[in-house]
Amino acid sequence: MTTSKRPPAGAAVLRPEITAAVTAALLQELSEVGFGRLSIERVARRAGVTKSAVYRRWDSKLDMVLELVTSALEQNIALPDTGTLHGDVRLVVTLxxxxxxxxxxxxxxxxxxxxxxxxxxxxxTLHDVIRSYQHKTSDLLVNRAIARGELPTGTDPDLVTDLLVGPVYWRTAVMRGSGEPAYLDQLASAIISAVAPGH
Known part of the structure; x- marks a missing residue:
């Protein structure tokens, strides 16, 4: 006979709907006031919960933000196999x-x-989780291309990652430009020319 596990007597039960509300409130607060002015009190007020409900989940605003970022970046985002290096590169820069x-x-x-x-x-924290996600993506993309004969064995996934992410970050986050289809097509072709000049 099996028995269901119960939290220890006196332990707080963390209701998932409250965690979801706090997470949504945190994202909104971060986008509006930034990390420097972010406070547990503001997040709790926006989420419609007490400060103690937030503190039961996180010890500080830094812990709260770092867990949120880590969770978001560690989610496995499927990278479909488009069948070609150009298609895979174009998909990644689009995403x-x-x-x-x-x-x-x-x-x-x-x-x-x-x-x-x-x-x-x-x-x-940002360095660890971002690099981990980038490694997974670039390793997958590069290994597929090597198997197809589109990239030479020994192609550096880190170099491919830098070429995939760097230009898009500069254009969108720094220059506040847009990633229109024509630009992304051009960028994908330029990246392939850089990593596989003979392809």
Whole structure:
């Protein structure tokens, strides 16, 4: 006979709908006031919960933000096999462009990167989770292309990642431009020319 697990007597039960409300409120607050002016009190008020409900989940606003960022970036985003290197590259730059131009991300990402320059813990967390996600994506893309004969064995996935993300970040997050289809087609072709000149 099996028995269901119950939380220890006196332990707080974390209701998922409250966690979801707090997370949504945090995103809105981050986009509006930035990390520097972010407060547990403001997040709780926007979420319609008490401050103690937030503190039961996180010890500080930094813990709250870092867990949110880590969770978002560690989600496995499927990268369909388009069948060609150009198609895969075009898909990745499109996804990166969409992510960076999302109304919330467009405000939150630059703010957190600025905070990372001042806060070693923020810097280390962002570095670890971003590089982990990038490695997974670029390894998959590069290995597929090598198997198709479109890239030579030994192609550096880190170089491919830099070429995929760097130009899109510069255009959308820094210059506040758009990732129109013609530009993304051009960019995909330029990246392939750089990593596979004979292709």
């Amino acid at each position: 990166v462009g969409r992510a960076l131009t999302h109304p919330l991300a467009a405000k939150i990402v630059p703010d957190l990167l600025a905070e990372a320059a001042r806060n070693p813990r923020v810097h280390q």
